[in-house]
Amino acid sequence: MITGPIAPLTGADRPAADVPPYDAARAEAAVRELLLAVGENPDREGLKETPARVARAYAETFAGLRQEPEDVLTTTFDLGHEEMVLVKDIEVYSTCEHHLVPFHGVAHVGYIPNENGLITGLSKLARLVDVFARRPQVQERMTTQIADSLMKILEPRGVIVVVECEHLCMSMRGVRKPGSRTVTSAVRGQMRDAVTRAEAMSLIIGK
Numbered sequence: 001m002i003t004g005p006i007a008p009l010t011g012a013d014r015p016a017a018d019v020p021p022y023d024a025a026r027a028e029a030a031v032r033e034l035l036l037a038v039g040e041n042p043d044r045e046g047l048k049e050t051p052a053r054v055a056r057a058y059a060e061t062f063a064g065l066r067q068e069p070e071d072v073l074t075t076t077f078d079l080g081h082e083e084m085v086l087v088k089d090i091e092v093y094s095t096c097e098h099h100l101v102p103f104h105g106v107a108h109v110g111y112i113p114n115e116n117g118l119i120t121g122l123s124k125l126a127r128l129v130d131v132f133a134r135r136p137q138v139q140e141r142m143t144t145q146i147a148d149s150l151m152k153i154l155e156p157r158g159v160i161v162v163v164e165c166e167h168l169c170m171s172m173r174g175v176r177k178p179g180s181r182t183v184t185s186a187v188r189g190q191m192r193d194a195v196t197r198a199e200a201m202s203l204i205i206g207k
């Protein structure tokens, strides 16, 4: 049986500073237990390195728990560009917090800079998506977190985030509907205006 302290704060929005350091030994012990539980022999040749491998993989998969959006939205420029900036088709791999299996697809992230034209590096938008994707997630919360952190840090006039993902928990098990895609959006500030929103959506949909 695995025992030990649990994270002091349990909310999904807790700050990275409150998340305890990654405990690889604990993850390894848990994977060994899981293999025993399903009736496998964790000491057989093919599996003996598996708990350590999974522990290493989980460190990467959940690295976002120890990152803040401020860590990646660092490079900002004052370009004086006040029109919409949209990066679309950002590949997303996240983990469904209900089943701990992946959901994957694309995110489209757009914003309208403020009157000072404060913008960020394009790659930083993709990094921001990863900060929230690399956590146990639900797609709705991930979408909201991306939008709200952009609003807070860049103080833009508006933000739109659209995420389209296939959830493997719906494809490979349970209801077994491969190919279905879940679309979530979060729209903030001036991006809520009908004309602006329509422009953003046509840029997102147009291939």
Ligand SMILES: Nc1nc2c(ncn2[C@@H]2O[C@H](COP(=O)(O)OP(=O)(O)OP(=O)(O)O)[C@@H](O)[C@H]2O)c(=O)[nH]1
Pocket: 096, 097, 098, 137, 138, 139, 140, 167, 169, 170, 173, 174, 175
């Ligand atoms: N809203 C939302 N639901 C999700 C997400 N990922 C998985 N789910 C759903 O979470 C639900 C969990 O339902 P439960 O009935 O508790 O679990 P379950 O018995 O494994 O459900 P099934 O997947 O239907 O077999 C399922 O309907 C999943 O499709 C997500 O990102 N957002």
Ligand SMILES: [Zn+2]
Pocket: 096, 097, 098, 099, 100, 101, 167, 169, 170
């Ligand atoms: Zn799931």
